[in-house]
Amino acid sequence: MSTLKIAIQKSGRLNEDSLKLLRDCGISISNENDQLKTEATNFPLEVLFLRNADIPQYLLDGVVDIAIVGSNLLIEKGPQIPILEKLGFSKCRVSVAVPKNFTYASLSDLRNLRIATSYPETVKAYFETQEIPIALHEISGSVEIAPNIGLADAIVDIVSTGSTLFKNNLKEVAVILKSEAVLAVSPAIPEQQKKLLERFRFRVQSVLKAGKLKYVLMNVPDEKIQAISEILPVLKSPTIVPLNQNGWSSVQSVIDEAQFWEVIDKLKEIGAEGILVCPIEKMVV
Structure with missing residues (x-):
């Protein structure tokens, strides 16, 4: 069975954030003994812990298929290396x-x-x-x-x-x-690794998307549901559940964190009450 090889920084903040991203993607690895190489237990992924400055060359040589690395280092040492995702940490x-x-x-x-x-x-x-x-x-x-x-x-x-x-x-x-940290791919990645890469990338995208969204629940008068729905555009349509109190419903949806307070203010103006905001762990679309 083929294995996707990923390089991450062997120590420092970028290392910690990279390992957290892997955990958030549901990938379990062990590096308790400070190994320079280890394998995930539940995904075909081999992790190489490398000096940060060496990672671009490993990508160029095809020794690793992908890497989590600072975009500044790619600009300096590997401008021809494609970037798949901006990861939003280690800025x-x-x-x-x-x-x-x-x-x-x-x-x-x-x-x-x-x-x-x-x-x-x-x-x-x-x-x-x-x-x-x-x-x-x-x-x-x-x-x-x-x-x-x-x-x-x-x-x-x-x-x-x-x-x-x-x-x-x-x-x-x-x-x-x-x-910032980015997910970069080797220009020499073998064709047979690309399906594994897409599986891994899908998980990363789900985690990144979830980090930009908030799940909201609120109580809304029935006559205000249409107006509320028009300012909750992230999903196809909000979930509406009638409450035990006549004339009221619970409305559930997702909002973009960048517009969070603006949307919350509008919801309150229209008549939403008891607004509950929850973080989202994954967002699969």
Whole structure:
């Protein structure tokens, strides 16, 4: 029986979020002994725990079929690798930062200065498009210390909360790109693996869709049911159950979280009462 091979980061926040996604997809794996490779017990999936920076090459070489990886890393090391899904977690940005005492007005203030980074291709391409020449210093790890030791005048690095920059007396001045975890597929994935990939992707899509929706139940006067139904467009139609109290019904539906409060306000204005909101674990359509 064929097995789908997936790469995820072997440690760190992306590792934790990736394992949670697999669990939410109903896939059980064990990594209690910090193995570098393990198999799911209830789905034909083999998991490889790899250094984050190595994952794009594993995809390009066809060693793994898919991977959960930051989109910033694909831009740097594998721009030709297809992205199947944006996963919405591990969000960050690749930003330019300078010492706090650096007088910064615009990107042109960095002209001909030394910039340290672990993302040389991304930085080079960005500054070329801005037509600003720089002296690029490629380093791996602890990029934020470079200005403090005289190695560089500025840096380009991943920024999440900004606390690391603050601790190293740096300030963020420009965002090159925004990144999040994505599901990427190897350009060399074998044809026989594609059916397994679609099964896995369907589970991922169900989890992602559920995360953007809320299940709502409310009590509604019967004469208001039509008006309520018109502002609950996510499903084909709401579920309507008559209540024991004459002239009232329970209306159940799904609403988009992005429009949550706007919809709730409208429901209350029309006459909905006792509105109950519940999270959705999966959404299969």
